[in-house]
Amino acid sequence: MGSITKEPQPPINLAIIGGGLAGLALTIGLLPHSKHIKPTIYESAPAFAEIGVGVAFGPNAVRAMGMISPDILKGFKKHVTGNSPDYPELRDVWASFRYGMKGGDGEGKEGGNGKGRKYGDLICHLRGTEGGLGEMLEQAGISTRSCIHRARFLDELVRLVPDGTAKFGKRLVEIEELEEGGVKLKFADGESVVADAVVGCDGIKSMTREMVFGEEGRKSTPQFTGEYAYRALVPEAIARETLGDELAKNCQLYVGYRGYIMSYPVEHGKFINIAAVRQKGDLNWDNDNWIIPSTTEDMVKDFEGWGSNIIELISRFETKDKWGFYDLPHEHKYYRGNVCLLGDSAHASTPNLGAGAGMAFEDAYVLSNLLGTVQNASEVGKAFECFDEVRRKRSQNIIKASRKAGQVNSFLGEGIGDDFDKLRPDIEARYRWVWDFDLEATLVEAKLKLLSL
Structure with missing residues (x-):
């Protein structure tokens, strides 16, 4: 057969x-x-x-x-960018969480008084995972902060x-x-x-x-989540001039009242990606477009009471769009x-x-x-x-x-x-x-x- x-x-x-x-x-x-x-x-x-x-x-x-x-x-x-090699102690840091508001006790605008904290005060360094995942990143030559x-x-x-x-x-x-x-x-x-x-x-x-x-x-x-952001790529020179070397060349997440700001290097440090996020206070996004034009004045006003150099950096954004967050x-x-x-x-x-x-x-x-x-x-x-x-x-x-x-x-x-x-x-x-x-x-x-x- x-x-x-x-x-x-x-x-x-x-x-x-x-x-x-x-x-x-x-x-x-x-x-x-x-x-x-x-x-x-x-x-x-x-x-x-x-x-x-x-x-x-x-x-x-x-x-x-x-x-x-x-x-x-x-x-x-080939293109991934992490925290700057100039700061090897931050190689395994995903983000440095910092206080983003002006110093002292005067942040009444957003319902908080700052409790005597100063702008830039470190809350914590969030470090990379240990064990297998951490070893994998090291073997691949990739730092924890992968952007x-x-x-x-x-x-x-x-x-x-x-x-x-x-x-x-x-x-x-x-x-x-x-x-x-x-x-x-x-x-x-x-x-x-x-x-x-x-x-x-x-x-x-x-x-x-x-x-x-x-x-x-x-x-x-x-669904609109009640949040929106201003986003931009800022040339490294401008970010370093405004924030200083350490803050510009490594990932920072500034927390504050009704908002936060994240910055991190991309393109091997040639640019700094900035996202300045605000809580709108309601769940209405009154526009069919999720990305709408804004102005420097609106951006600066939204972050009134925040650290002066962050305000200056936002004011130098070339793009002025406002991005609604949906999920x-x-x-x-x-x-x-x-x-x-x-x-x-x-x-x-x-x-x-x-x-x-x-x-x-x-x-x-x-x-x-x-x-x-x-x-x-x-x-x-x-x-x-x-x-x-x-x-x-x-x-x-x-x-x-x-x-x-x-x-x-x-x-x-x-x-x-x-x-x-x-x-x-x-x-x-x-x-x-x-x-x-x-x-x-x-x-x-x-x-x-x-x-x-």
Whole structure:
């Protein structure tokens, strides 16, 4: 009797909606599985591009990059910037938390009196994680404070994606699951394509999410958090002139009444990324645009009562835009049938914890490895289900923790206020929870779930 040979299965045609950091990370994670899964990126812009300035990644996120592909970590290392090597004692410091208001007891404007503290007083140095994650960073030659210009990092990721993988000018307008199997995608240019499965990496304003959530999830839209920020890249010379060398060349987080200011170097110290965050006092953002024009006068007025050199630095911002902070808390599953959400499309958070972008790389590691075990399109929905079960709780908790971080940094934390003795352990605990996370164990859990289905 002759042996029976199985017909080779055609590769799974996976549509990835969005060519930002999340979509590229997932695509790169799928490259080792190219024999049985073929990803195609559909990007609405005419080319790969990132908006924004600097972005920070915690040790957990940096480790996830290397677990997806050592080449991602290699590209990241080319442009990553940490605290200045001129201050080796700060190499393992994520951020130096300092008091940001004027000295003395006169800060009545924001409901606090400063308790005799002076501008720049050190609250604590938040240092990097110990053990395996810390060793990994050291071996990779990356300091705890890992910041990079978004556009530079995107360029490195694009280099790892094979030519022909992406299609540009493809703004998704409609998505439909077909009875006979597959998912039909319609784009604004009139083209329609059918894919075996879809992953929406199309950000906080995701079109894919509308299909996944369905009618019951229509109210689960991005929410204004009551915070906004002024953001800018400032040339190093201006920052050093204004703040002094140590404060300009290393990450600082100035806390104060109803706001905080974060500064850190990017582009190997050529620029200092500044985010000056304010609590609005209500949850109304009276504009359809999330980024609106402002003025130097408005910025300076918003930070009246803060340290004079911080005020001077803000007054020298070339960009005057005001960024409203939105996030996406919800209880809905991250998938529906053969359509799944990843990154900000599923769980956008505020930047207060420096953890939002890192969640996309954790997502990409788990999902790419799950999809790598799937042999045909009929099994993809099961992989999405397992991804949802292991990623939804953590990523939604990140949203809550990031909102709390914004409150605590603004002396609005319940039971904490402006008490530094309570603030220090809260800072330590909130970052350790993000960083000290066993991502490999999460993948094992997801694979075991997949085997049981």
